[in-house]
Amino acid sequence: MRNQFAEAIVERSANHDMVFLTGDLGFMALESVQEALGSRFVNAGVAEQNMISVAAGLSYTGLDVWAYSIAPFCYARPFEQIRNDIALHNLPVTLVGNGGGYGYGVMGPTHHAIEDYGVLCTLPNMKVCVPVFDEDLGGAVQWIKSDKSPSYLRLGRGEKPDGYTPPAFAPWRQLCAGQGPVIVAVGPLAGGYLDRVQNLPEHERPNLWAACVLPIKRALPPRVFVEQLGASTKLIVAEEHVQTGGFGADLLMWLTSEHIGVQDFVHMFAQSHSYDAYGSQTYLRQKSGLDAQTLMQHLTDT
Amino acid sequence: MTTLDKFSLMPVSSPVSLPVSRQTKLMAKRRLLQMHYEAGVGHIGGNLSSLDALLVLLNEFVTPGDELILSKGHSAGALYVALWSCGRLTEESLKSFHQDATLLAGHPPAGRIDGIPFATGSLGHGTSLAAGIALGARFQSTGNQVFCVTSDGEWQEGSTWEALIFACHHKLKNLKIFVDHNELQGFGDTTSVASMAPLAARIEGFNAHVSEIDGHDLEALRTAANLECDTVHVIIMNTVKGSGVSFMENQMKWHYLPLNDDQYEAAMLELEAP
Structure with a gap:
């Protein structure tokens, strides 16, 4: 970038x-x-x-x-x-x-x-x-x-599927739609996830959102996002950031203040500042459970 | 009769016009002590060591567009009184010093008072802020001057040296840094805590133009503030903590203590014009 x-x-x-x-x-x-x-x-x-x-x-x-x-x-x-x-x-x-x-x-x-x-x-x-x-x-x-x-x-490093043309910049963007869970990924993670989920069958495919603005009061979630939450049983938030003070916490606070319930909330976040060994961003995402493979498991977990 | 009523019989003079005189100094010191006494707060020693410089700068040198940054924010009282002395703060506002719902806090406030561009209080910020303003003035060819008043203990902050390196590298000749060199800091004297002596030589080593003056000599302050240099000018002001009040001078405890009734009365008597 x-x-x-x-x-x-x-x-x-x-x-x-x-x-x-x-x-x-x-x-x-x-x-x-x-x-x-x-x-x-x-x-x-x-x-x-x-x-x-x-x-x-x-x-x-x-x-x-x-x-x-x-x-x-x-x-x-x-x-x-x-x-x-x-x-x-x-x-x-x-x-x-x-x-x-x-x-x-x-x-x-x-x-x-x-x-x-x-x-x-x-x-x-x-x-x-x-x-x-x-x-x-x-x-x-x-x-x-x-x-x-x-x-x-x-x-960060922009990530997107080959040949993909991103929608114009906006604080909230839906990157793909389906009947599966709702995902919000912060920043470049969203592009990497898109590659993995966009070709899933519609009944499995998530509603994947890319968020890029904080705090959430600066750009509230769009109505269609809230409607999707109402029709879904699971919300997954993914961010390359520690759990405390991150987007997930901010979003949950807002949802609670708006009396919007979430049946199953999964937070994927940066688990640690240091692991038993050093490695690339890809390696550290895997160690944190932020990789696309782990996302796929969360999509299918009941 | 309350204590306050009693001392109100020794009224403080109204704000003065230029230039700063010995009478101005006395009047300002008396108003400073009154303000701190009424508020029951300390930090008086360092206020008295820097007050003369602030009076001269604000009354005689800081013109519209220029800025003064009090990096040693714990001398806020001296700044408020100096602003009052040149008509930029009201008598009424001084009475709110350190009270609830005041803007005149224990350290200079953020963004609400003309003449106080930045909130300070955490040491080691002001010189960088002043350098930024000075560089901004250069970029925009305004010709504005920037004055910064630091403490001497503050030069133990690494960020102050970062600022000096930056200001010297960019030859910010529109920046003048006045160092209140009273040789006392929070819990000891500057040479016994973490000595930087000789401070002037060390600052000069970064290619600043350095002057050493008596920081209570009005004419010396004027000469230093007037001096045109081809780079940043750092003025080491040799000062006395608690200057003008004999029992406060060079006493570390007056970094902290408020005045009791007897001390206030004694101090005000010392500061009466002959």
Whole structure:
């Protein structure tokens, strides 16, 4: 998604008074942004706390500010700077975290971001976008800047079936329909699941939804989703994020507040920051039970 | 007659016009002590060490478009009084200091008061914020200046050095950082807790322009604030914690303690104009 993100930023920079900060990252990805922005592309060095507060200061002067790093370096290291300097002042800085979830795979848990949006959604005014497909980035950038509040953009690796054309970016999208359970997958997981379920017979095929916006109050579930829940016995939520503070918890809270019952709720989530061995994102998803094979088992379990 | 009524017989002068004088300093110190006494709160020592700089900067240097960041947010009282001294806060608002439903909290508040761009209080944020504003001003060619007042203990925060590196690298000549070097911090003196001495030399090592001045000398403050440099200017202000009140000076306990009735009376007597 980095390349598509860079394209979206370059396009936006033509019409906006933009500053792009990076924490010394972006090789083979952000060169086009650097070229487009010139002196407004600022490598803030390996100093993320300073980068975030500088971003707040720049935003205070009215500039359109983006701050980019590997995801945990972007939200975990400078958390207090995000809280005090950006969120508390409702400044429309966008934090861009690359490699969300287990995206950095075998690089290890210091580089993983499986509590990122849960932590950030505890902050005032913060909104989060987790694009599903590479094609989402233009729409995601527009959505993020649709109001003047702080935001976090979690970049991952777009996954979709061969030859598939994703629907246009939207906070909630139904990727396939059937008579099976209702699934909501957050971010790129949805594209990977689609490949596995779209050709199932209709009576087995789930209603697969891709969600990409948090907290849920920022984009409530569409009516048709609620109707499908009423006709189904099972809701499965999958997210590459720890259980606490994630999309699943937020969705359940909303459903409860709306008096919408769910007979059988399955939550697929990032089970651990570390396992007995390191491995790729695919390996870690399997260890967490986030892989498509495990999803298939949940679909058929009674 | 209540204690408060008693001391209201020694009225605080009304806000002054430029420039800051010795009488302004005395008036502001008295109003600061009154405010803290009435609210029953401490942090007085560090307020008194930074008050003179805040008075000079806000009365004489911070013009529309410029910004001042109080990075040592625990000196909020001095900031409020300095803003009051130049007519940017009302007498009525000062009376709400530290009370319920106030905007004048124990640390500068977020986004609600003109002249206070950022809420501070957690040390090590202000210099980066100021650097961001200064860089934003450069990008937009506004010509605006940014002033930042830090404590000296605050330079134990790594983020402050991150900010210095950034500001020096970008040669932010529209940024002036005033360090309240009173040599006392929360639970000891700065050289015994985690020494950075000589602080000026270390900051200079990052290619900042560094000045050392008496932070209670109005003319020295003016000269430093006026100095044009080709990069960020860091002014080490040698100050006295509790400056102007003999029994408070250089005493760590006045980082914390509120004034009792006798102490308040004694302090106000010391601060009467001759």
